[in-house]
Amino acid sequence: MGFARTCSVALVGVEGVLVEVQADLEPGVAAFTLVGLPDKSLTESKDRVRAAVVNSGAEWPQKKLTVGLSPASVPKAGSGFDLAVACAVLGACERIDPRVLSDIVMIGELGLDGRVRPVRGILPAVLAAAEAGYEQVVVPECAAAEASLVSGVSVLGVRTLRQLIAVLADEPVPDEAPDDGRPDPLMAGLRMPGTGAATGMHTAGAAQHDLGHDLADVVGQPAARTAVEVAAAGGHHLFLEGPPGAGKTMLAERLPAILPKLAREESLEVTAVHSIAGLLPAGKPLVDLAPYCAPHHSATMQALVGGGQGVARPGAVSLAHRGVLFLDETPEFSGQALDALRQPLEAGHVVIARSAGVVRFPAKFLMVLAANPCPCGRFSRTDDLCECPPASIRRYQARLSGPLLDRVDLRVEVDRVTRSELTRRGARGESTATVADRVRSARERTAARLLGTPWRTNSEVPGRELRSRWHAMPGAMDEAERCLERGVLTARGLDRVLRVAWTISDLVGHDRPDATDVNLALQLRTGVPRGVPMAIGALT
Numbered sequence: 001m002g003f004a005r006t007c008s009v010a011l012v013g014v015e016g017v018l019v020e021v022q023a024d025l026e027p028g029v030a031a032f033t034l035v036g037l038p039d040k041s042l043t044e045s046k047d048r049v050r051a052a053v054v055n056s057g058a059e060w061p062q063k064k065l066t067v068g069l070s071p072a073s074v075p076k077a078g079s080g081f082d083l084a085v086a087c088a089v090l091g092a093c094e095r096i097d098p099r100v101l102s103d104i105v106m107i108g109e110l111g112l113d114g115r116v117r118p119v120r121g122i123l124p125a126v127l128a129a130a131e132a133g134y135e136q137v138v139v140p141e142c143a144a145a146e147a148s149l150v151s152g153v154s155v156l157g158v159r160t161l162r163q164l165i166a167v168l169a170d171e172p173v174p175d176e177a178p179d180d181g182r183p184d185p186l187m188a189g190l191r192m193p194g195t196g197a198a199t200g201m202h203t204a205g206a207a208q209h210d211l212g213h214d215l216a217d218v219v220g221q222p223a224a225r226t227a228v229e230v231a232a233a234g235g236h237h238l239f240l241e242g243p244p245g246a247g248k249t250m251l252a253e254r255l256p257a258i259l260p261k262l263a264r265e266e267s268l269e270v271t272a273v274h275s276i277a278g279l280l281p282a283g284k285p286l287v288d289l290a291p292y293c294a295p296h297h298s299a300t301m302q303a304l305v306g307g308g309q310g311v312a313r314p315g316a317v318s319l320a321h322r323g324v325l326f327l328d329e330t331p332e333f334s335g336q337a338l339d340a341l342r343q344p345l346e347a348g349h350v351v352i353a354r355s356a357g358v359v360r361f362p363a364k365f366l367m368v369l370a371a372n373p374c375p376c377g378r379f380s381r382t383d384d385l386c387e388c389p390p391a392s393i394r395r396y397q398a399r400l401s402g403p404l405l406d407r408v409d410l411r412v413e414v415d416r417v418t419r420s421e422l423t424r425r426g427a428r429g430e431s432t433a434t435v436a437d438r439v440r441s442a443r444e445r446t447a448a449r450l451l452g453t454p455w456r457t458n459s460e461v462p463g464r465e466l467r468s469r470w471h472a473m474p475g476a477m478d479e480a481e482r483c484l485e486r487g488v489l490t491a492r493g494l495d496r497v498l499r500v501a502w503t504i505s506d507l508v509g510h511d512r513p514d515a516t517d518v519n520l521a522l523q524l525r526t527g528v529p530r531g532v533p534m535a536i537g538a539l540t
Helices: 045-055 082-092 122-131 141-147 161-168 185-190 222-234 248-258 264-277 301-305 335-339 342-347 390-397 419-423 432-449 463-468 478-485 491-508 515-526
Strands: 002-012 015-026 031-035 064-070 104-106 136-140 154-158 238-241 324-327 349-354 357-362 366-371 410-413
Touching: 002 082, 002 122, 015 082, 015 122, 031 045, 045 082, 064 082, 082 104, 082 161, 104 122, 122 136, 122 141, 122 264, 136 141, 141 154, 154 161, 222 238, 222 248, 222 366, 222 410, 222 432, 222 491, 222 515, 238 248, 248 324, 248 366, 248 432, 264 357, 301 335, 342 349, 410 515, 432 491, 463 491, 478 491, 478 515, 491 515
Parallel strands: 002 104, 031 064, 104 136, 136 154, 238 366, 238 410, 324 366
Antiparallel strands: 002 015, 015 064, 349 357
16 A cells, blocks of 8 residues: 655635645555545546656556545645646655655646646745745746745746656656747646736736837826826826717826836735736736736626636736726626625725635725716717717716715816817927826835835725824815815715825825815815816926
């Protein structure tokens, strides 16, 4: 009788659970039994592992073989256990010393010819192994760079099972044929249908916003440009309303480029989510730029918040974690999908309960909504071009529920671009680099003030903390409090005005908000002019 064990990782959302893979050989009729709540893809690993072992030059044991995945109460899904199962079997039949396997975590899928294929979720799996105290991890060679992002763990990248057997048995490592420069076919299975760039659910982030996509390209729109800058500096949600062609999408697409680069911890969080979704950029294992996700208005609730059959997968709100979620033509989204955004907007994460288990995904994003003022898009307070009936306009605007809009800090009306603005020559608006520098300085002031607290941006600070620990200038909140008494603002709205006022004071360099900062915050939230310059540069 032979016995061997090694370890792998089962992913539940973005969290990993260490799984001990045990192999036991007993005399009897040759059979292969896999136990421990495996799913269909894992049950099929029996045939993959047997073929891979034989094609790697090792002998398959002709005995009763039982492979157990412990803890048995945790559902296991995916093909990432293949490598651990194969090595446990080889350890049980003493092709590999069982003592060598016990302290190694193995992650990877096996091809029938013995090649080690990558799987989704390498980074969160290695993070779970490191937190459990393991120091050695074996992963596919093409995923070694992603696994190496975790400090304190020795990563071995292998191309074939034959190579791994030689390393573990202390034998000469065979040479494998190098890549021929074509796209790696092993990576083809990592990308799930419906999560590619065509759906807007991609992680190009600010990298797609090169010098050809500059904020200076946006003609006019001083109020909207200020709102975008304030949103980036404080992490505030933004609603842009205006006619078609006014520049709403241009502003949203340029927003990620003025956001600061992600910190190390934030990069690992974003990379873990995108690794599970199979959306990591080729040749760039670490996502250090703010992601940008713009799903189509036909997206379902599951596509937005996550879900799907079996174990839930991350949705658009999680793919936009630490970045920007842009919902263009927002009234065209289903009401159920939009209302599902309320909980992640407040909590910063989304919890999805399914029959296969409950998973939690991070979802701390900056939401940008864009909408036309009416079905034809030409309704305006100054022009008389709209032909929509008043009832039709009311129905169209009512598609955005009050509770959802109450969670949006900035609401700006984007005006129609005039001929003179479009054909004017000479100085353009501020560039992305200029605004990004100002945003970075504001974030540094915010970080210095919030040092020692769990919050990083003004939008995260609870209202009670702002009112008790950080006070505005005397009399600065008088106008906002009168708006609360008249019903123009809710209690939540008053807190959000105060948060925006702190962001504006950080942008202009004030120690704390004064009446001008608060009035600009009120103007950005209610849209009612209050005689305050809309350009941040005019307030400094």
